[in-house]
Amino acid sequence: MDYKFIINRAKSLIFSPKTGWDKISLENKEYKDVIRNYLIYISLIPALVNFIGYSLIGYRVQFVGYATSFTLGLKLLVYFYIIPFICIYVTTWTIDYFALKFGALKNFDKTFELITYSYTAIIFIGILNLSPAMSRMVSFLNLYCIYIYFFGFRKMIKIKPEKAMPYFIFNVVVIIAIYFFFWVWLKNVIIVNHKSFSI
Numbered sequence: 126m127d128y129k130f131i132i133n134r135a136k137s138l139i140f141s142p143k144t145g146w147d148k149i150s151l152e153n154k155e156y157k158d159v160i161r162n163y164l165i166y167i168s169l170i171p172a173l174v175n176f177i178g179y180s181l182i183g184y185r186v187q188f189v190g191y192a193t194s195f196t197l198g199l200k201l202l203v204y205f206y207i208i209p210f211i212c213i214y215v216t217t218w219t220i221d222y223f224a225l226k227f228g229a230l231k232n233f234d235k236t237f238e239l240i241t242y243s244y245t246a247i248i249f250i251g252i253l254n255l256s257p258a259m260s261r262m263v264s265f266l267n268l269y270c271i272y273i274y275f276f277g278f279r280k281m282i283k284i285k286p287e288k289a290m291p292y293f294i295f296n297v298v299v300i301i302a303i304y305f306f307f308w309v310w311l312k313n314v315i316i317v318n319h320k321s322f323s324i
Contacts, residue, residue, distance in 0.1 A: 126166055127162065130162070130163075131163060131166055131167065134163065134242070134245075135167070135245050135249055138242055138243075138245045138246070138273055139245060139246055139249060139269075139273070142272065142273045142275075142276040142277070143276045145242075145276075146242075146276050146277045146279075146280045146281070147280070149238060149242060149277070149280075149281070150280040150281055152238075154234065154238060155234050156217075156233060156234050156237035156238070159237060159238055159241050160210075163241065163242075164209065164210065164213070164241055167209075167245065167248050167249075168205075168206050168209040168210065168248070169206065170248050170249065170251060170252065171205040171206075171208075171209065171248055171251040172201075172202045172203070172204075172205040172206035173202070174205075174251055174252055175198070175201035175202060175204075175205045175251075176198040176199065176201060176202035177198070178198075179194060179197045179198040179201055180194060180195045180197065180198025180199070181198070197315075200315055201312070201315065204311075204312070204315060205312075208307050208308065208311075209244060209248065211307065212244070212303055212304065212307050212308070213237065213240050213241050213244055214237075215303055216240050216299055216300055216303050217233065217236045217237045217239075217240045218233075219299050219303075220236055220240070220295075220296050220299055221233050221236045223295065224236075224282075224292075227284065227288055227291060227292035227295065228284060228285055228288040228292075229282055229283065229284035229288070229292055230282070230283035230284065232283070235281050235282070236281070236282070238281065239274070239277045239278065239281040239282070240274075240300070242273070242277060243270045243271075243273045243274040243277055243300075244270060245270075245273065246267065246269045246270040246272075246273050247267045247270050247304065247308070250266045250267055250269065251267070253266070267304065267308075268301075270300070270304075271297055271300065271301075274296070274297070274300065275293070278293055278296065
């Protein structure tokens, strides 16, 4: 694992997305390379953060107080390691599938890069989930990924300028819908349905 590459890429995308995308747009990587060299490692962040937050720090249970649960932490560890792969693949497939309908060039590898690197904000901001009480605020901060996506969209998607805005809006709707379904709603379902906690 190239720690330096991962850290520098994440920093450039979060703090200076415009210049970060300048470099990425010149690369010609297959989606499998992005998974092997980047995604499998940064996906550990939300997984470990949720495990620590719910199994060691504790979360609020209505009418009960604060609780910790190793079992719930373990469930979320597995869930949040797998979920970035699912979200990114489903989002990429959906956006790429409709590319031709919006007059954009269909390119799964480029779209996968675009979605994966845009998700960097969601994954790193998720460190705040060390305190489960902050999870709602994190959900809104994660919309920063749209800001990152905006700069990447202009460089990674080949589309005529007059057709770019409708496709961009469609992409944003897809990203937000999939994010809130998998990262917010399903997480809450797992927590609500979890019974074995200790005070």
